[in-house]
Each structure stands twice: as structure tokens, then as C-alpha cells.
Amino acid sequence: MSLRSHLAITAGKLSRWFLKTFTKGGSSYPGKLALKIDPHVLQSLAKDYEIIVVTGTNGKTLTTALITNILKQEYDHVVTNTTGANMIQGIVSTFLASKKNKQGKTFAVLEIDEASLSKVTSYLTPSLFVFTNIFRDQMDRYGEIYTTYKLIVDGAKKAPKAPILCNGDLPIFNSVETVNPRLYFGFNHKKEEEQLAHFNTDGVLCPTCHHVLHYKMITYSNLGHYYCPNCGFTRPELTYTLTQLTDMTDQKASFVIDGESYSIEVGGLYNVYNALAAASVANYYHIQPSSIRKGLAYDEKVFGRQEVIQIEDKTCQLILVKNPVGINQVIDMIKLAPQPFSLVSMLNANYADGIDTSWIWDANYEAFTEMNVPKVIASGERHHDIAFRLQVAGLENQLIEEPDLKATIAAIKQLPTEKVYILATYTAVLQLRKELANQGYIKEGV
Template sequence: MSLRSHIAIAAGKSAQWILKTFFKGGSSYPGKLALKIDPNVLDHYSDLYEVVVVTGTNGKTLTTALTVNILKQQYEEVLTNPTGANMVQGIVSTFLGAKPKKNQKNFAVLEIDEASLSKVTEYIKPELFVFTNIFRDQMDRYGEIYTTYRLIVEGAAKAPEALILANGDSPIFNSLDTVNPRKYYGFDHLPDQEQLAHYNTDGVLCPKCHHILHYQMITYANLGKYYCPNCGFHRPELDYKLTAVTHMDNTSADFVIDGENYGIEVGGMYNVYNALAAASVAEYYQVAPEKIRAGLAYDEKVFGRQEIINIDGKQCTLVLVKNPVGLNQVIDMIGLSPYPFSLVALLNANYADGIDVSWIWDGNHEAFAEMNLPAVIAGGERHEDMALRLKVAGIPSDKLTEIKELDDVIAAIPQLPTEHVYILATYTAVLQLRKKLAEKGYIKGGMDRG
């Protein structure tokens, strides 16, 4: 390691200690400082860690957390970035706080934003990329889905020997040739049945000839066993298969992957995909099934992923929503609830949320009207837009309340008529809400994602 790297690491670690000790923060600045002193500071850490990168539209955070939980069953040092600092300086800060073990394999499992991947792989070369899915999301930041996919393919190409482990049920991940080798995971749990995706679904045109794709099985959105009847484009052979879903409700799921029974303590088909991705990583690294089972069963909710928060006797489930496909999967999960519940929908439109809120009109809010909810609160900075969408969906005016300020939303929750409450919130609304809940003593912390 060069003298410059030594100085950069020392300066970064000092800044990190000061910020964490006295200011309870510092997820990005220490890395920024270290990079300014030595732009190649990550080269030192690349030699110490086997780096796994998780990217895609939905599922990055939980897939990362589950992968870390599994690998920790076998390896002592598994580094990750739970605070959501997934730009280059944040990744450097993550490594600055690490204590790698000598003479053993050290893992770093990093969640990386799609638009940031190409920048991160300028500095560090992963051994494995996990691609979860690509859906239309924050078009002001990412553009259309094929633009997003090109971004992550270009990022992966900077580490050409790294394997891409991709969701084989997503047609887009089979649409371009890559310099990286590829393996695929996916669902093979139902008998073939000829069908088409829902008419309001993106990514259902064949990327080779632009004919409408057909399916022999659909899990949700455009994911499934697809094929093109015009040119023969079809789902690749799966290297890791989920062959059965034996149980699913709003809080858990059980399933079979490559002949082994597993379970997770969160509900919804979309979370089973996250578990499948994590288990596939583990199989790739030859982790034993009993350790995969223990890692998946680890019941610690992460930032906005079905966190349970008690607010003066109300059992509130906080769920992050950010695009139509994710929202619809959350709505399906909520619909499995065996008990009555109220709904709080918080909508912001800051840069991290995506400033365009038109996506809420593609979400199936009409399903909430069919659930006959006793009370609904529309809140957040764009509460008027949220309230209008819910009214158009069929929520009766006498059951719908608009509340802009989050302090007032928190005060209103104990007055709701049901014990259970679902809180659906966009990214910055989750951050703001958790901060206020922490200030009021309902949770510890507030801004961290882990």
C-alpha cells in the first residue's frame, strides 16, 4: 500500500470517528475526504475482500441484507453498506470502518444504485453482480428501462471477469450480450399455461423482433417463463430454481429452492424473489443449505421493509413504495392480511423519490376500495395528489382524511379504528417519518436504513 493510501485511510478513519462520536453521522464525507487524498484508495480494499454487488430497481436492500445474513453463517467478516451510502464516497466510507480478518475470505456485499454502478466499478472490481429486476422507476433520474439496463451492463463490463447472477424471469436481462459470464435464477413452480401479461405492463415486447411476448407462467408484472412466438426468443435455462411456494401470507412465506425447504419472515411474492436471489448467491459460494436456511430465517426487518412499529398501541407496518410494480406487489401482500386494518399513504416528490408523481396513477389503488378499509390518511408533501388518486380509486370521502404534516399524521394514528395500520411511504417520507418517530421515542435511530 502506498504512502498516499496510508494517509488517505488514516484521514478518512479519523473523520469517520469524529463524525460518528460527536455528530451521530458521517456515512459519506470520510470517503469523500479519502478519495480526494488518494483516488485509488479502494485498490487496497479490493485485495482484501470478495465483493458482491446487488443492483436493480426493486429488492436491492432486502436482497443485500439476506445475502449478508446467510454469508455470516459461514464467514466471520461480511461487510455491507446498510445506511444506503451507495455512491463511490459512501462505499469508501463503508470500507474505512471495516476490520478485515487476515488469512481468511472476507466478503463485502454492497447495494449499489443502478445509475451509480458504472462510477463505483471505476474504483473497485466485484467478483459477482446480482441483478434483481428492471422496472420503470423515477424516469427523471433513470429514463426508460432499457436505458437503465445499459447503465448497469456498462458498469459490470468494467469488471469483465465478474459473474452476473441475474433474474432469469426478466426478459430484459436476456436482451443484450454481455462481456461478463452469466447465470440465472428464477421460478419454475407452476405447470405451463399459455398466457399474456396484463395490458398495463412494461417490458413485454420481444427485445429482438418487438413482437408481444407470450408466457407459460407469470409471477408478477413481466416476470415469468416468457417466449416470443415470432422469433423464438425465450427465457434462458435457470441455474437456480424455486420449484414450489408452499405457504404465503402477509408476514411470511415458505418455498423450495433446488430441493431445499426455506422460509422468510416477510410477506409477498416480491420478497420471495429477494430470498431466491440471496440463496442463489449462497449456492454459488457453496454455502450449505442449513446455513442458508438460518440466514433467511433471520427476523430483523430493514429500513421500510415491513418494519413493525408500535405507535400507542397501534401495530403499524411501514413499507417503502416507489414505483407502480413495487406498489402493486405491496398491495397484493396487504390483501393477504387476515385482520382489518387502516391505511396511511405518504407521498413526497423530492429528488430521491423522483419529482414526477404521475406513477401513482399506474398503481392499483382501486384494490384498496375493494378491501373496504375503515379509515385512510393521505399525507406527505404531495398529500393532495395522493388524496385525489385515492378518491378516484373509490375510497369514500367520509373515510379519507388529508394530513400534510408528519407530526399530525403520527398524532392521528392512535385514533384510527383498527389495531393494525399499514403505512406506505415514498423514500424521503420514510426517512422523515422514522426521524420523527425516533424523536418521539417510538423507535431507535431514524435515518439509518439498517
Template sequence: MGIKSMVATLVGRTSQWGLKTFFKGGSSLPGKLALSIDPNVLSHLAKDYQIVVITGTNGKTLTTALTVNILKQEFDNVLTNPTGANMVQGIVSTFLSAKPKKGQKKFAVLEIDEASLREVTKYLTPELFVFTNIFRDQMDRYGEIYTTYQMIVDGAANAPEALILANGDAPIFNSIETVNKQIYYGFDHLPDQEQMAHYNTDNVLCPHCEHILHYKMITYANLGKYYCPNCDYKRPELTYRLTDLTAMTNTSANFIIDEEAYQLEVGGLYNVYNALAATAVASHYHVAPEKIRAGLAYDEKVFGRQEVIHVDGKECTLVLVKNPVGLNQVIDMIGLTPEPFSLICLLNANYADGIDVSWIWDGNHEAFATMQIPAVIAGGDRHEDMALRLKVAGIEEERLTEVPEIDRIVEEIHSLPTNKVYILATYTAVLQLRKKFAEKGYIKGGMSGE
């Protein structure tokens, strides 16, 4: 390591110590400081690690957490970026915080933002990329799904020897030739049945002949066992297969992957995909099934991902929502709840949320009108848009309250008529609400999840 890198590392680690000691946080600032001294510091910090990168529109955070939990059953040194700092400065901060045991294999499992991947892989060399999915999301920042996919393909191409482990059920991941070798995971849990995706679904045209894709099985959105009836384009062979979904509730799932039974302590079909991806990574590194089971059974909820917060007798489940496909999967998960619940929908439109909120109209809010929901709150910077969407969906005005200030939400929770409360919030709304929960003593940490 050169003098410049040594100084950058020293300054970064010193600032990190100071921030954690005196201010209880600061996930990206040490990385910014280190990069300002040596723009190449990441390549020095990461050079001795076996690196797994997880990217895609939905599922990055939970897939990363599950992968880390599983690998820790087998390996002592597993570094990750758990606070959602998934851009370059945050990745540098992650490596600055490392305290590996000498002489042992070192892993880094990193969640990396799709738009940042090309920049990050200039300085570190992953050996495995995991592609979860590509859905329409923050179009003001990412553009159309094909633009987003090209971003991550270009990022992977900076490490051409690395293997891509992709969601084989997503047609986009089989649409172009990549520099990197690809293998796939996916669902094979239902008998073949001829069907087509919903008309309001992206990426259902064959990339070879532009015919509309048909399916023999659909999990959700455009994911499934697809094929083109006009040419030879079809879902690729799966290396890792989920063959049975034996149970599903709003808080858990049981399933079979490659003849092994597993359980996940998080609800929703979309989270079973995350578990499948994490299991595939573990299998790639020859982790035994019993250790995979132990890793998946780890029941510490991830920041904003069905995180349960107890507020004076109210059980509040906080869920990040950011695009129509993810929202619809959350709504489906909520629909499995056996008891009545109250609902809070918080909509912000800052840069980190995506400034265009039109996506809420593609979400199936109409499903809420059929559920046992005696009280609904619309809040956040764009509470009026959220309230209008809920009214159009069939939520009567007598059930609906608008609360613009997120600071007031915690107080409003006390007056809700049910013990169970779901809170659906965009990214900055999650941060603001968690900060308020922390100030009130309901959780530790707050903004970053630390």
C-alpha cells in the same frame, strides 16, 4: 498503499469515529472527505475483498441483507452497506468502517445504485453481480428501462471476468449479449398455461423481432416463463429454480428452491424473489442449505421494508414504495392481511423520490377499496395528488384525511380506529417519518436506520 491513500483513509476513519461518537450518524460524509483527498482510495480499501454487487430497480436492500445474513453463517468477515448509502461516497464509507479479522477470507456484499455502478466499478472489482429486476422508476433520473439496463451492463463490463447472476424471469436480462458470462435464477412453480402480460406492462416485446411476448407462467408484471411465438427467443435455462411456493401470508412465505425447503419472515411474492436471489448467491459460494435456512430465518426487518414499529399499542408496518410495479406487489401483500387495518400513504417528490409523481396512477390503488380499511390518511409534500388518487380509486371522503406535515403523522396514528396500521411512503418520507419516530423514542437511530 501510497501516502495519499493513507492520509485519505486516516481522515475518513477519524471523521467517521467523530460522527458516530458525537452525532450518532453520518454514513456518507467520511467517504466524501476521503475521496476529496484521494479519488482512488476505494481501489486501495477494497483490494483484498471478494465482492458481490447487488443492483436493480427493486429488491436491492433486502436481497443484500438476506445475502449478508446467510454468508455470515459460513464466513466471519462479511462487510456490507446497510444504511442505503449505495453511491460512491457511501461505498467508500462502508470500507472505511471495516474491522476484519486477519488471515480470514473477506467478503463485501454491496447494494449499489444502478446509475452509480459504472463509477463504482472503476475502483473495485466484483467477482459476482446480482441483477434483481429493471422496472420503470424515477424516469427523471434513470430514463427508460433500456437506459437503466445499459447503465448496469456497462458497470459490470468494467469487471469483465465477473459472473452475472440475473433474474431469468425478467426478459430484459436476456435481451442483449454481455461481456460478462451470465447465469440465471427464477420461478418454476406452476404448470405451463398459455397467457400474456397485462396490457400496461413494460418490456414485453421480443428484442429480436418485436413480436409481443407470450408466457407459460407469470409471477407478476413482466416476470415469468416468457417466449416469443414468432422466433426462438425465450427464457434462458435456470441454474437456480424455485419449484414450489407452499405458503404465503402478509408476513411470511414458505417455498422450495432446488429441492430444499426454506422459510422467509417477510411477506410478499416480490420478497420471495429476493430470497431466491440470496439463496442463489449462497449456493454459488457452496453454503450448505441448513446455513441458508438459518440466514433466511433472521427476523430483523430492514429499514423501511415491512419494518414494524410499535406506537403506543398500534402496530405500524412501514413500507417503502417508489414505482408502480413495487407498489402493486405491496398492495397484493397487504391484501393478505386477515384483520382490518388503517392505511397511511405519504408521497414526497424530492430528487431522491423522483420528482415526477405520475407513477401513482399506474398503481392499483383500486384494490384498497375492496379491503377492510376504516381510515386512510394521505400525507407528504404531494398530499393533494395522493388524496386525489385515493378518491378516484374509490376511497370515500369520509374515510380519507389529508395530513400535509409528516411531523403530524405520529400524532395522527394515535387516533386511528385499528391496532394494525400500514404506512406506505416514498424514500424521503420514510426518512422524515423514522426521524420523528426516533425523536419520540419508538425506534433507535432514525434517518439512516443505524
């Protein structure tokens, strides 16, 4: 280790101690400081780790948490960026907080932002990449889906020997050759039936000949057993397969992967994909099914991912939403919930959310008119935009606007139902949690 790296690590660890001790924060700043002193500090910090990188549009945080939980069943020391600080400064901060195990294999399971992957892999060498999915998201940052895919493929090729374990049900992951070997996970749980994706779906053109893809089975959006009737482009052979979806509610799901039965303590089909990705990683590393079972059954909710918060007599479920596919899956999950319930929709448009909020018009808010939702609160910095969208969806009679956070929390206490769903963009989640911590409803910090 060079003197410069040693100085950077020392400064980073001291700043982390100070921030944690006196401000209860510091998920990214220590890494930012260390990088300023030594831009190559990550090379020293990540040396000798078995590194698993998780990236993609949706599902990174929960997939990372599930992989970590599974590995912890069999390994003593697993490092991960639990706060979701998934850009390079956050990754450096993660390693600064770690005390490396001197004996045995030490894993680092890292959620990495799609646009940051290439920067991170310039300084560390992953052993395995996990690609969850690519959907239209934060157009101002990423552009179209093929632009985003190129970002992560370019990041992966800097570690060309590391396999890419990716969602085989998504056509984009089979659209170009990669220097990295590829493995695939996916669903084979339904009887085959000839069908097309919904007309308002991205990514349904064949990447070879641009014909509309056909499907033998669809899970959601453009995921499923796809094929092109014109040129023969088709879903690749799956390495790891979910063959049965035995039960699914708004709170949990049970399923069979490669002959083994598992369950997770969160609802929604999209979260079953996250569990399948995590179980596939475990199978890749030859983890015992009993350990996979224990890791997946871990019921501590991840920040903003169906996190349950009690506000007086209201049981509030906080769910991060950020793009049309993601929120439509959340809405489908909420359909399974016992009714009635109230709804809070919080929309921000900061850099971390995506400045372009036009995606709300591709979300199926109209589905809420078919549910028993007596009251809806529109909140956040762009409360007028989300209020108008909810009015157009047909929820005008139930709607109130509360732009102020304190007023929003006060309004939640007055809602007519015990159950409340809070759908919020990323910075809105942070702001709401901070205010809830100030009022004593949750512990301070993320």
C-alpha cells in the same frame, strides 16, 4: 498504499468517529471526504475482498441483507452497507467502517445504485454481480428500462470475468449479449398455461423482433416463463430454480429451491424473489443448505422493508414504495393480511424519491376499495397529489390529509384499527423515522 490514500483513509475514519460519537450519523460524509482527498481511495480500501455487488430497481436492500446473513453463518467477517448508502461515497464509507479480517476469506456484499455502478467498478473489481430486476423507476434519473439496463451492463463489463447472476424470468436480462458470463435464477412452480401479461405492463415486447411476448407462466408484472411465438426468443435455462411455493402470507413465505425447503420472515411474492436471489448466491459459493436456511430465517426487518413500529397501541408496518410494480406487489401482499387495517400513504418528490410522481397513477390503489380499510391518511410533501389519487381510486369517504409529520403521527394514534400500513417514498421514510425517534418510538438513526 500511497501517502495520499493513507491520508484520505485516516481523514475519513476520523470524520466517521466524530459523526458517530457526537451526531449519531455519518453514513456518507466520511466517504465523500475521503474521495475529495483521493478519488482513487476505493482501490486501496477494497483490496483483497471477495466482492458481491447487488443492483437493480427493486429488492436491492433486502437481497443484500439476506446474502450477508447467509454468508455470516459460515464466514467470520462480512462487510456490507447496511444503511442503504448505495452510491460511491456510501460504498467508501462502508469500507472505512470495516476492520478487515487478516485470516480467511473476507466478503463485501454491496448494494449499489444502478447509476453509480459504473463509477464504483472503476475502482474495485467484483467477483459476482447480482441483478435483481429492472422496472420503470425514477424516470427523471434513469429514463426507460433499457437505459437503466445499459447502465448496469456497462458497469459490470469493467469486471468482465465476474459472472452476472440475474433474474431469468425478466426478459430484459436476456435481451443483449454481455461480456460477463451469465447465470439465471427463476420460478418453475406452476403448471404451464398459455397467457399474456396484463395490458398495462412494461417490457413485454420481444427485444429481437418486437412482437408481443407470450407466457407459459407469470409470477407478476412481466416476470415468468416467456417466449416469442414469432422469432423463438425465450427464457434461458435456469441455473437455480424455485419449484414450489408452499405457503405465503403477509408476514412470511415458505418455498423449495433446488430440492431444499426454506422460509423467510417477510411477506410478498416479490420478497420470495429476493430470497431466491440470495439462495442462488449461496449455492454459487457452495454454502450448506442448513446455513442458507438460518440466513433466510433471520427475522430482523430491514429499514423500511416491512419494518414494524409500535406507536402507542397501533402496530405500524412501514414499507418503502417507489414505483408502480413495487407498490402493486405491496398491495397484493397487504391483501393477504387480516382485516380491518388503516392506511397511511406518504408521498415525497425529492431527488432520492424521483421528482416525477406520475407513477402513482399506474399503481393499483383501487384494490384497497375491496378491502376493509376504515380510514386513510394522505401525507408527505406531496400530500395533495396522493390524496387526489386516493380519491379517484374510490377512498374519498375514508380520507384525511395530514401534511405535517407531527400531525400525521398524532392522527395515527387516533386511527380506528390496531393494524396500520404506512406506505412511504424514500425520503418520507427517513423523515418519518427521524420524527418517531425524536418522540421516542424508535432508536435514533437508521
